[in-house]
Amino acid sequence: MAAPETSTAAVPTLYTNNTLRNAFGGVLSFFILLLIGVLAFSIRLFSVIKYESVIHEFDPYFNYRVTQFLTKKGIYEFWNWFDDRTWYPLGRVIGGTVYPGLTLTAGTIWWLLNSLNIPLSVETVCVFTAPIFSAFASWATYLLTKEVKGAGAGLTAAVLLAMVPSYISRSVAGSYDNEAVAIFALIFTFYLYLKTLNTGSLFYATLNSLAYFYMVCSWGGYTFIINLIPMHVLLCIVTGRYSSRLYIAYAPLVVLGTLLAALVPVVGFNAVMTSEHFASFLVFIIIHVVAFVYYIKGILSPKMFKVAVTLVVTVGLAVCCAVIAVLIALVASSPTKGWSGRSLSLLDPTYASKYIPIIASVSEHQPPTWPSYFMDINVLAFLVPAGIIACFLPLSDASSFIVLYIATSVYFSGVMVRLMLVLAPAACITSGIALSEAFDVLTGSIKFQLPGVTSNAEVDAGETSSDTSEAQTDEVKAEKPDDTSKNRPSKKSKKKERELAENPPAKATAKAKAKAEKKRLLALPLEASVISLLLLVVLGAFYVVHSVWAAAEAYSAPSIVLTTRSHDGLHVFDDFREAYAWLSHNTDVNDKVASWWDYGYQTTAMANRTVIVDNNTWNNTHIATVGTAMSSPERAAWEIFHSLDVKYVLVVFGGLIGYPSDDINKFLWMVRIGGGVFPHIKEPDYLRDGQYRIDSQATPTMLNCLMYKLSYYRFVETDGKAYDRVRRTEIGKKYFKLTHFEEVFTTHHWMVRIYKLKPLKNRIRGKAKKSKSKTSSTSSSKRSGTKKKNPWL
Amino acid sequence: MGRTSSTKEDAGALFHSLRSAYAATPVNLKIIDLYVGFAIFTALIQVVYMAMVGSFPFNSFLSGVLSCVGTAVLAGKSNFLSPLFAKDLPPERAFADFVLCNLVLHLVIMNFLG
Numbered sequence: 020m021a022a023p024e025t026s027t028a029a030v031p032t033l034y035t036n037n038t039l040r041n042a043f044g045g046v047l048s049f050f051i052l053l054l055i056g057v058l059a060f061s062i063r064l065f066s067v068i069k070y071e072s073v074i075h076e077f078d079p080y081f082n083y084r085v086t087q088f089l090t091k092k093g094i095y096e097f098w099n100w101f102d103d104r105t106w107y108p109l110g111r112v113i114g115g116t117v118y119p120g121l122t123l124t125a126g127t128i129w130w131l132l133n134s135l136n137i138p139l140s141v142e143t144v145c146v147f148t149a150p151i152f153s154a155f156a157s158w159a160t161y162l163l164t165k166e167v168k169g170a171g172a173g174l175t176a177a178v179l180l181a182m183v184p185s186y187i188s189r190s191v192a193g194s195y196d197n198e199a200v201a202i203f204a205l206i207f208t209f210y211l212y213l214k215t216l217n218t219g220s221l222f223y224a225t226l227n228s229l230a231y232f233y234m235v236c237s238w239g240g241y242t243f244i245i246n247l248i249p250m251h252v253l254l255c256i257v258t259g260r261y262s263s264r265l266y267i268a269y270a271p272l273v274v275l276g277t278l279l280a281a282l283v284p285v286v287g288f289n290a291v292m293t294s295e296h297f298a299s300f301l302v303f304i305i306i307h308v309v310a311f312v313y314y315i316k317g318i319l320s321p322k323m324f325k326v327a328v329t330l331v332v333t334v335g336l337a338v339c340c341a342v343i344a345v346l347i348a349l350v351a352s353s354p355t356k357g358w359s360g361r362s363l364s365l366l367d368p369t370y371a372s373k374y375i376p377i378i379a380s381v382s383e384h385q386p387p388t389w390p391s392y393f394m395d396i397n398v399l400a401f402l403v404p405a406g407i408i409a410c411f412l413p414l415s416d417a418s419s420f421i422v423l424y425i426a427t428s429v430y431f432s433g434v435m436v437r438l439m440l441v442l443a444p445a446a447c448i449t450s451g452i453a454l455s456e457a458f459d460v461l462t463g464s465i466k467f468q469l470p471g472v473t474s475n476a477e478v479d480a481g482e483t484s485s486d487t488s489e490a491q492t493d494e495v496k497a498e499k500p501d502d503t504s505k506n507r508p509s510k511k512s513k514k515k516e517r518e519l520a521e522n523p524p525a526k527a528t529a530k531a532k533a534k535a536e537k538k539r540l541l542a543l544p545l546e547a548s549v550i551s552l553l554l555l556v557v558l559g560a561f562y563v564v565h566s567v568w569a570a571a572e573a574y575s576a577p578s579i580v581l582t583t584r585s586h587d588g589l590h591v592f593d594d595f596r597e598a599y600a601w602l603s604h605n606t607d608v609n610d611k612v613a614s615w616w617d618y619g620y621q622t623t624a625m626a627n628r629t630v631i632v633d634n635n636t637w638n639n640t641h642i643a644t645v646g647t648a649m650s651s652p653e654r655a656a657w658e659i660f661h662s663l664d665v666k667y668v669l670v671v672f673g674g675l676i677g678y679p680s681d682d683i684n685k686f687l688w689m690v691r692i693g694g695g696v697f698p699h700i701k702e703p704d705y706l707r708d709g710q711y712r713i714d715s716q717a718t719p720t721m722l723n724c725l726m727y728k729l730s731y732y733r734f735v736e737t738d739g740k741a742y743d744r745v746r747r748t749e750i751g752k753k754y755f756k757l758t759h760f761e762e763v764f765t766t767h768h769w770m771v772r773i774y775k776l777k778p779l780k781n782r783i784r785g786k787a788k789k790s791k792s793k794t795s796s797t798s799s800s801k802r803s804g805t806k807k808k809n810p811w812l
Numbered sequence: 813m814g815r816t817s818s819t820k821e822d823a824g825a826l827f828h829s830l831r832s833a834y835a836a837t838p839v840n841l842k843i844i845d846l847y848v849g850f851a852i853f854t855a856l857i858q859v860v861y862m863a864m865v866g867s868f869p870f871n872s873f874l875s876g877v878l879s880c881v882g883t884a885v886l887a888g889k890s891n892f893l894s895p896l897f898a899k900d901l902p903p904e905r906a907f908a909d910f911v912l913c914n915l916v917l918h919l920v921i922m923n924f925l926g
Contacts, residue, residue: 221886221909225916271913274882278920281874288870318833319826326826 044170051174052161056154059181062567063150063191066575072146072193075577077617077634079195080624082121083145085113089126090141097122098284104629105619106641107611107663115284116637120237121200124148149190149199156203157181160447163210166217167410167417168452171459176451182562184569185395185443191575198440201238206444208234208244209424212268213417219264221271228275235280242295243441245280247427248272249302251420256309260416266310273303387436394569395439398562399450406449409456418452425449454555461552464543579621581678592676595621598669598771601764602626606667613660614669615649615682615689616642622669631663639696646693649686649726650700656725657759660776668760668774672730675737675769677744684745686726687711714748722752725760729774732757737769848888855880875924882917886910 066075074083089097100113129144160180165173180186189198211227235241252269255261277299280290290296315327392400403425410418425445432442543551581592602612603626612628619633632642648659660668673681682689687702694700704720705711712718713727721727735741735753742749760774858876867873887910 221906221913225909225913229916270885271882274878274885275913275917275920278875278878278882278917278924281871282920282924288874291874315830318836319829327830330826 048170048174052158052177055157055161055174055177055181058178059154059157060150062182062570063153063187065191065571066577067146067192069571069575070577070580070582072143073577073579074142074146074195075191075193075579076196077620078197079145079193081620081634082195082197083142084620084624085117086122086125086129086145087141088113089122090129094123094126104627105623105633106635106638107629107631109638109641111635111637115287116635118197118237118239118285119283120204120233120235121148121195121197123236124152124200125195145195146193149194149196150192152200152203153181153186153190156186156206156444159203159206159210160444160451163206163213164448164451166210166213167415167421167448168455172452172455174451175454175458176448179399179447179451179454179562180444182566182570183396183399183443183447184566184574185439187566187570188395188574189440191570193577197238201234201240202440202444204230204234204237205240205244205441209420212248212272213420215268216264216416216420219262219267221267224267224271225275227268228272228279231272231276232279232282235276235283235286240438240441241280243427243431245276245296246298247424249298250427251423252302252306254419254423255416256306258419260419261306261309261313265416266306269306270303273299384435384437386434387432387439391436391439394573396443396446397565398558399446402450402453403446405457406451406453409452410449421445421448421452454559457555458552460543461548461555464548465545465552467542468545468548592678592768592770594766594768594770596625597766598764598773599626601766602628602667602669602773605764610666611664612667612669613645613648613663613665615645615671615685617685618669618671628667631665639692643693643696646689646691647697647700649682649689650693650705650724652723653725653728653757653759657776666776667763668725668729668776670726670729670772670774672769672772673745674730674734674743674750678770679745681730681745681770682726683713683730689726713743713746713750715751717751727752728755728757729760729772732762732772734769844887848884851880851884851887855884869926871924871926875921875926879917879921882921883914886913886917 074080085097088100092100097119098114101110102113103110105111125141125144125148128148129139129141132139132144157177157180161170161173161177163173164176186202189196190202208227208230211223211230215223215227231241231244234244248269252265255265277290277296280286280296281288291300319327387395407422407425410422425442425448428438428442428445432439542548579595583590583592599622602622606612606628608627610628611631612622612626613631614622616632616634616636619630619635622628622630623633632638632645636642644659644663648656651659671678671681672683673679674683686705690700690702690705694702705718705724707716707718707721711721713721713731717727731741731743731750731752732755734743734750740749741753757774759777761777762772763775764773765771855877858873858880862873
């Protein structure tokens with residue numbers, strides 16, 4: 020080894036020993052990864068600092084309630100839990116319809132901590148699960164990108180993922196939702212797949228299947244994995260990259276993965292029967308055929324092989340056509356061709372709006388706007404194409420997978436804004452690769468231009484030539500002119516060995532000298548490199564600033580507590596919790612509360628009351644019933660609610676303070692969904708000139724419907740003019756009385772209003788046609804003119 | 813006429829060469845081939861049985877079939893691919909991996925069998 024040591028052996032100069040450099044690089048990488056984990060955790064804590072440690076939004080409340088049940092009753096009760104406090108009177112089989120990964124994870128963490136005598140409450144564990152798993156996710160990104168391009172790219176990608184706003188938006192502290200652990204599982208599964216692909220070891224294939232199992236437990240988006248990996252295998256086969264490692268990476272995953280997926284109760288037999296999984300089986304068959312073909316090719320002479328091919332092709336084609344015809348007949352016989360509604364809406368973005376209004380109404384299922392791309396992945400948006408190009412130089416199995424991943428995730432993120440979350444890791448990986456390659460080129464150029472380096476080029480050549488006697492590994496990658504970074508402490512030394520591995524030692528010195536010369540000619544000018552390096556650092560700074568701003572301002576709102584700043588300071592609107600607390604203290608435990616489905620989870624979790632419909636939206640007819648009730652006049656609505664044993668009705672009203680997500684703004688969906696099932700609700704009845712109006716120009720149907728009345732009852736008493744701050748107009752009907760409902764509670768800022776159904780009168784005055792409560796006869800005659808064939812009267 | 817006869821004798825030559833090439837593989841690999849064939853045969857029997865009797869405990873059927881396919885895949889990979897690619901893992905490690913994967917597979921199957 021012709022490597023001279025310097026006096027300060029601890030400081031790595033250009034000529035230190037390879038092992039010392041590697042060790043230093045390893046320690047540095049470890050500390051950097053630790054810091055990345057801390058960064059990922061702490062950037063998500065803004066909501067805890069600004070508000071409090073509270074669970075956000077709607078879905079996390081359901082997960083929180085399930086976790087509470089799990090920690091109280093244990094796992095067997097959890098698997099067999101039939102929840103009768105929601106979707107009254109239908110109930111919901113929780114054990115069979117919930118993705119258990121998140122709740123089991125949080126439950127395990129809680130149990131572990133409690134058994135170590137660290138008494139954290141379930142709520143604290145739930146709130147902080149997401150930041151912890153985002154730290155794990157950034158470490159998984161490091162491992163994944165290291166498989167593709169090396170440790171430098173890995174660190175860059177990990178840092179990018181720790182801060183990417185799209186991922187932050189779904190994993191802040193308090194956002195206790197499936198994606199919090201699912202994204203970690205996704206990245207980890209992909210990492211293990213690439214590791215199996217690169218090493219060909221069955222051990223990693225087993226781990227890959229287990230990670231895939233964890234992903235199936237966690238999120239419905241697992242279908243993305245089970246379709247992306249077969250696509251990639253097909254791509255490899257078609258581009259001639261078939262190898263035994265590909266077979267080992269794929270075949271055990273399909274068998275074990277399908278079995279494990281069928282173990283999860285939510286998926287069950289869907290793992291073998293729905294179209295979402297057929298791609299994996301098809302590619303499973305294809306890879307066996309290809310493996311067989313390669314085997315035959317290996318043992319036959321070429322002439323014989325040609326004969327075999329002609330024979331097989333003629334026979335095989337006939338069989339194939341028969342099988343495919345049977346399959347197509349089977350699949351076409353089902354109306355949705357075997358796909359579930361959500362998956363179909365991904366493939367055909369207009370499907371949901373035509374056939375399933377509920378899926379179309381969820382705001383997360385809308386296509387994203389262009390600005391949301393820059394909001395959510397910021398600088399990465401234009402680093403991604405550079406990363407794609409870097410993946411092609413050279414193209415390996417792993418980098419072709421990354422290219423496929425980013426292409427498909429970009430398409431799906433364009434369909435549904437919620438899937439920007441799947442795009443985020445892909446964008447971080449490719450951007451990390453791009454940034455790392457750029458840094459390589461620039462630092463290499465700088466290094467070659469530094470004075471005192473030219474004489475050392477020969478020493479380096481001598482060093483690398485002596486490394487050729489070490490292990491000769493697989494094929495030499497295409498010589499890149501930017502492969503010059505010797506002062507990079509981590510990975511490039513190994514690449515150098517591989518690159519020069521096949522030169523026989525005799526010609527090494529001459530060849531290495533020529534190499535060094537060639538590299539020097541390809542280096543960029545010094546000033547340009549330095550400035551470009553500085554500009555890249557500034558780019559990173561912009562990204563950091565934007566991410567921190569997004570985390571602090573845009574994505575930290577718990578949406579159960581609202582704040583505004585006005586000239587006299589900070590106003591806090593805590594009306595939701597006020598209303599739920601009132602419900603839990605002032606009503607009977609078995610009382611049923613009806614509201615629009617958005618608030619179902621929160622009501623069951625915080626107020627502990629039975630609800631009629633909630634966010635799970637699995638029963639369209641039930642939701643349509645509630646929607647019809649909200650759109651009907653008082654008496655018809657009373658009938659509907661009374662038949663459902665409802666005692667209290669809850670509406671959210673934002674007109675006093677200007678809260679835009681209230682029930683009047685959601686009213687169009689109540690009409691549409693209700694009208695989809697009960698034809699006597701017709702949307703044009705509520706529209707004036709194609710718009711929903713609540714002012715004096717509103718239609719009489721609108722002014723008489725329950726939602727209008729419950730929202731604006733006594734509203735005129737607030738400011739005398741009944742000015743609605745959200746709709747920016749005075750309301751149409753200001754003075755009216757409620758006949759079938761009575762107001763029991765309105766929160767401080769009028770955001771949540773709770774009404775009680777008036778009981779049946781004991782004595783019925785006047786003509787008793789049916790034994791129901793009667794109001795004045797004038798109102799009933801007015802009502803009968805506006806609708807026909809109402810099944811509720 | 814000439815064509816069919818030439819195809820026939822081509823087919824004959826093909827089978828002959830296939831058989832001779834296969835006979836040249838070592839005995840160990842032929843035993844593993846037998847094992848794979850047996851596993852697939854068992855899977856086929858299960859499918860025929862299900863077709864006759866009906867698929868009521870579907871999970872049992874699935875786990876049975878997939879266990880056979882799984883063992884076939886795991887065992888077959890070493891045979892299929894030895895002429896193609898020599899893994900750079902030591903054979904003990906490869907065997908340990910194989911055992912681990914089979915263990916996980918059968919654990920899952922026994923859970924799913926119901």
